[in-house]
Amino acid sequence: MSEKQGLMVLGPAFLAVLGFGSPALAEEPTEPESTVTAPAESHEGEETGQAEPAPADRSDEPETGTDDSDVSDGTDDGEEPYGFRIPPQPRERQEPPSAPIEETSIKMGRDERDAVQVVNEFWVRNWPKNFTGPYKPPTVLGPYDPTSPDRPTCGDEPLGAGEAIYCDGPDYIAWDKDFIRGIPSEEGNTFPYLVVAHEWGHAIQARIPGQVWKGSELQADCLAGATLVGAYKEGRLEWEPRDPEKLSRALTRIADSHPWSEPEHHGDAEQRVHYFSMGKQGVQACVQEH
Template identity: 30%
Template sequence: MRSAKASYSLHILVVAILATGCSNMVTGAPVPANGLRQDVADSDFEIVGSTDSEIDKTARNALTDINDYWSQTYAELYEDDFEPLTGGYYSIDPDDFDPDDYPDDIGCLDGDPENVANNAFYCFPQSDGGGDNIVYDRTLLESLAADYGRFLPALVMAHEFAHAIQAREPPPSELSIVYETQADCYAGAWTGWVAEDNAEHFNIRAPELDGVVRGYLLLRDEPGESVDDERAHGSYFDRVSAFQEGFDSGAQACRDNYDDERLFTLAEFSPNDGVTGNVPYDEAVTVSERTLEVFWETAFDEVGQQSFVAPELVPFSGDAPDCGGD
C-alpha cells in the first residue's frame, strides 16, 4: 500500500498479508507449507534488530533468495544491474522495542514501533535521503508462519521487495491497485522461480501453493471499494490472478501487463437509487407472467414432475404496508 510518505504497507491480518485497515480477517485452517530446505545452512543476511528466532532466520533466508532472484532477473528485464537496497532491513517487535538497538532515521518508521505493528512495509526513497528500506513486525510473521507455514512470511518479503523494484522501475500508473497487484505478480514470479528448484534456501511444490495463497491473499479489499482509492489493493480475484500470472509467466509479464488499462474486478457500489431498476410496474408484471410460466413448465418437464400449473399473478394495487417502521 502506498502512503503519503511514499511507503508501501503490507497491512497484514493474522491470517493473510498486506494492509492494515484495508481488509477484514478471514479465519480458516489451511495446511501449513514449510518451503524451507533442510540440508542448507541458514543465511547470515544482515537484518538490523533481528534475533536467533526461527522467524528471523526465515526472513534472512528469504531475503537472500529474493536478492539472488532479482540480481539475475532485473538485468534481464531492464538491461541494467540491480542496485541493492540502500536503507537496510529491520526486524521489530513493537511490544519489546529498544530504540538504542536501531538507527534514528529508519525510513517511514518515524521512531515509533507502532507504525509497523501488525504490518510490514517497504519505504520508498525520501526527499531527505532516507528510505529504500524494508521493516517488518516479526510477531506478525510468527503468527503467519504458525498458521500457514514459513513460506508465507517469505512471500511477505517477496511482495515488499517488489515495491523496491518499482522504486527503481515504476509501472506506468499512479494507481495504488496497479502497484499492489504488480507486486503480487512479482511475488508470484519469484515463487515460480523457487518452485523450479532455483533458490538456495526455499523450495515449494505447486500443489502446496493452495494453502499458501489462501494465507497470502485472504487479505483483499472489501467488495464495493473503488479501484481509484489511494489505498486500493484489489479484490481477491485481482490479487490471486496477479500472483498466478507471475507464477505462470514470469517477471516479464508483470513488467508489461500492469498499467492504467489493466482490468480489475474491484468496483465501487452504485448509489442505491442506481440499482433499483426503471421498468414500469405494468411492464414488469407482464414480463413476469410470460417468462415465469415458460421457465417453470420447462423445469418441471426436465425433472419429470407433473405438469406445472401456473398460479394467477395478481398485481398489488393498494397502499404499500410499513416495512421496518418506514
C-alpha cells in the same frame, strides 16, 4: 468475504496454476483464466501421470519459523512439515552474498533469513534479463518491535504494529516481528516468503518508475509470484504439495483482515490471488502495460 469463503472460491484456481501434480508449471505462459473452475476430482492411490515432489526430510534441521520455542511448526499428524526450503546448490551455482542487512536488536528467524536470500538472489539472476543498469538490493532492516521507541521510521512516522513495509526514501524493508510469523498452523512457513517477496516487489518498482502500474500493490503481488515461482522453476526453492494452498490462505487472509490492506489499495482476495498467479508467466508479465 471471510477467510474460509475466500479459500473455497480461490483455492482451486490457485492450485491449478501453481499446484504440483499438474502440468501448469511446465506449460508455456498463458493468460490467467477469468473464471474459477474446480480441478478434476482425484482419489488417493490413483495414478495421475505426474510425480509430486516428496516432502523434504528435515529431521536433522533446527525448527523453522521464528526463534520463539512456543510457536507451533504448523503440522498435524500425517501432514508434511514446513514447505519452503532452499535446496543445497552446487558450488558453481552459488550466488553473491545476499542483500546487506543492518544489525538490529531483534534477530531474524530462519525463514525470514531464507526468504531474504531467495528473493535477493532471484533478482541478482533475473534483473539483467529484464532491465538495464546495475541491480542494487534494498537494505533489509528486518524485524522490529512495534512497542519500542527505537523502532524504524518512514518519513516522520514510526512503524506500527501488524505492518510490513518498503520505505522508498531510505530504500529499506522492515516488518513487525510478530506479524511476519503469519499463522503457521494454516500457512506453514509460506508467509515470511510472501511478505518479503511482496515488499521487495515495491523496491523493484522504485527502480523502474516508468513501468509501475496504477495498481501498484497488485503489481507487487505479481512480482512476488514471479519471484517465488521463478525460484522454484530455477531449482532454488523447494515447494511441497500443499504450499500453493497455504499461499492461497495467506493471500486471502491479508486481503480480508488487515485495515492497511483495504481492497482499493491492495485489491480484494480474488484479485490478489489472480495477480500473484500471473507472476508464473515471468517478470515481464508484471511490467507490461496494464
